[in-house]
Amino acid sequence: MTKSIKVLGFFSIILILASCGPSGEKANSSNPEAVISAAGVQYNANISTSVIDWEGTKPGGSHVGTIAIQSGTVNVDKGQIVGGSFLIDMKSIKNTDLTDPEYNKKLVGHLMSPDFFAVDSFPTAKFEITKVETLPQPENLDGVSANSIVSGNLTIKNISRAIQFKANIVVDEAAGSVSATSVKFIIDRSEWKIKYGSRKFFDNLKDKFINDEIGMKVMIKATKASVSSNYTIPSVKKNNPDC
Numbered sequence: 001m002t003k004s005i006k007v008l009g010f011f012s013i014i015l016i017l018a019s020c021g022p023s024g025e026k027a028n029s030s031n032p033e034a035v036i037s038a039a040g041v042q043y044n045a046n047i048s049t050s051v052i053d054w055e056g057t058k059p060g061g062s063h064v065g066t067i068a069i070q071s072g073t074v075n076v077d078k079g080q081i082v083g084g085s086f087l088i089d090m091k092s093i094k095n096t097d098l099t100d101p102e103y104n105k106k107l108v109g110h111l112m113s114p115d116f117f118a119v120d121s122f123p124t125a126k127f128e129i130t131k132v133e134t135l136p137q138p139e140n141l142d143g144v145s146a147n148s149i150v151s152g153n154l155t156i157k158n159i160s161r162a163i164q165f166k167a168n169i170v171v172d173e174a175a176g177s178v179s180a181t182s183v184k185f186i187i188d189r190s191e192w193k194i195k196y197g198s199r200k201f202f203d204n205l206k207d208k209f210i211n212d213e214i215g216m217k218v219m220i221k222a223t224k225a226s227v228s229s230n231y232t233i234p235s236v237k238k239n240n241p242d243c
Helices: 002-018 101-112
Strands: 040-045 051-058 061-077 080-095 124-141 144-156 159-172 177-182 185-188 213-228
Touching: 040 080, 061 177, 061 213, 080 101, 080 159, 124 159, 144 177, 159 185
Parallel strands: none
Antiparallel strands: 040 061, 040 213, 051 061, 051 213, 061 080, 080 124, 124 144, 144 159, 159 177, 177 213, 185 213
């Protein structure tokens, strides 16, 4: 009996830990901010080397994967990023932990369905930089030496929310390159009305819920496109419709 209790206790601990959600810093979601016009030099994202890692969790397990950057630019002035905009290809969602092809396809198909990201209706998401601030001193977090705080509007399913995360940013104007790697951060999917399995929308799920927190890590590589003092970042319409 004692051994059985210990075994049950062990699995209970595992279940609790697994249901706590992904690790990382919260992205401090808030109402979308205005995107200001910014002059400078445009750098184009290299879509073959730019990627977003994601992690989702539920009681008893987690899944990880990637999402591709469809296109994007960053705007640099005097060695600093002063703006930027990226389209995220939601139809490129991949899972990288399930080795069984059938289960892998089933999970990815569910993530692409109306239950989650509804990619047929919303094939792209968008992130627009509103501000980049330099940290007083670098912070070593999640294997990243963060030297900046990036603020911007993340739009998913036509809903925009302002988020903020730390990143290591290197601008090499001589080489014509920009590299940005974020610390792992967490967004709350319920802020974008992604309701499936969410305890914030359903109170009868018991242990069948899926955590609202999604872990993300962004890696961007960009190269200089052209020098233009007239380049501006398009304005953002502050629409925030409910799904």
